[in-house]
Structures are given as C-alpha cells and as structure tokens.
Amino acid sequence: KRGIVIKDDWPGYSLDLFTYPEHYHEDIENVYIPHGVIMNRIERLARYIMEDFEDSKIMVLCVLKGGYKFCADLVEFIKVLGRSSNRYLETRVEFIRLKSYLNDQSTEDLHIIGSSDLSFLRGKSVLIVEAIVDTGKTMKALLKHVETFEPKMVKVAGLLVKRVSNMEESLTNYVGFEIPNQFVVGYALDYNEYFRDLNHICVISKKGKMKYKI
Ligand SMILES: O=P(O)(O)OC[C@H]1O[C@H](OP(=O)(O)OP(=O)(O)O)[C@H](O)[C@@H]1O
Ligand SMILES: Oc1ncnc2c1N=NC2
Secondary structure, X not given: OOOEEOOOOOOOEOHHHOOOOHHHOOOEEEEEEOHHHHHHHHHHHHHHHHHHHOOOOEEEEEEEOOOHHHHHHHHHHHHHHHHHOOOOOOEEEEEEEEEEEEOOEEEEEEEEEOOOOOHHHOOOEEEEEEEEEOOOHHHHHXXXXXXXXXXXXXXXXXXXXXXXXXXXXXXXXXXXEEEOOOOEEEOOXXXXXXXXXXXXXXXXXXXXXXXXXX
C-alpha cells in the first residue's frame, strides 16, 4: 500500500487559510497536510490494522519522539472503532526512544536512548508505529533489533514515507501518506526539537531552518 500519494508539485495550502501557532509564522512555508486530513487518514489505517490483527491482541511499539501523536491518535481510533463494531481489540502500548537526526540530516549512527530491552515483544503480534520513514535507516535497524526478541508477527505503520528510494516499500505495511523528498515538521515531527507543537504537517521555511539550526 502506497498510501495517499502527494505529488512533487503539490504546493500545500496557503498559511492564511488555517490557524497555527503564531510564533511559527516566519518559519513555515505552507500547510502541507492539514490536521483534519491527517486524522481522517489515520482513522482509515485503523480499519486496515483491525482487519489484519483481527482477534489477537496488539502490542503497539511507539517510536519516540516523532511517533507519539500518530500513536496516540491511532490507538484511540482502534479503540473507538472496536467499540462501535463490538470487536474490541486489546491494545498495549510500549515505547522506544531512537535518535538519528541533527538539523535536517540523518546521522550515520542510530542510537537507542534508554532501555533497549524489548523482551515484552516475545510471542506477541507487534505493530511498530513510526511517524516517518525517510532514508529507512531507523526502521531497518529497529526491525532487526525487534526480530531478536522473536515476536509472533511484526507490522509497521508509517504516517509518512518519503519517495526517496524504493526501499521503504518493504519496510511499511500501513502508509498514511507518500511525500516528496522535502523536510516536513509538525504533528510531533521536529526540527531540532522545534515544531512538535504544530498541529498540521508543514514544510519548514529557509528562515526556520536557519533560525533553529544547531
Ligand atoms: O528513515 P530515517 O532517515 O532514519 O528517518 C526517520 C527517523 O528520523 C526521525 O527521528 P529523529 O532522529 O528526528 O528523532 P525524533 O523522532 O526524536 O525527532 C523520525 O522520527 C524517524 O524515527
Ligand atoms: O522530513 C522530516 N521531518 C522531521 N524529521 C525527519 C524528517 N525526515 N526524517 C526525519
């Protein structure tokens, strides 16, 4: 599944058509994916996931920090949809903190911050929830690490997948949006820890990149 394909020439929406935190006015170019569209897409992904996991419990592994909003909203939809179709899927959430980006570049070394012990995954049906797959380095390394704990099944939900190489095709089972290769922020996606408090997914402006550069 490629998800909603956003074309290279998609200009995004003009900033004055939406509300966003005033302090980011100079730092973002446009509203690339409005919060409402993100939520509607996540609701549809929840339906796919419920069909595939049917009656087994879901062990959600949320990849911090970028994945925390996507994970919270996805798990909420799974709960709400489960209630209305009286097919309740028991969902447990665990977290892993990975860091690999400085400014807008992936550093060579991926490192796990905090505990790397995932033994709670043994024998479980695992859903890895990740905000974005860009070079795929993080997801490749994480999948290798997860496999060492012998889960029963592993599926990956990626809200955004960058059209950078065909590698990600095999890395994600559920894709929210396939986007061109440009740096986006918002909805918990950051640039040096900024913009996580932005509801929409936006394209960062040159000024924003300079202002918050490390
Ligand atoms: O496919 P890749 O090129 O590896 O990029 C994807 C990863 O990079 C970002 O993490 P980041 O290092 O920014 O940490 P954060 O999630 O805490 O912001 C993002 O949250 C993914 O985990
Ligand atoms: O576009 C992006 N925006 C925020 N964080 C990341 C991105 N790509 N890899 C990590």
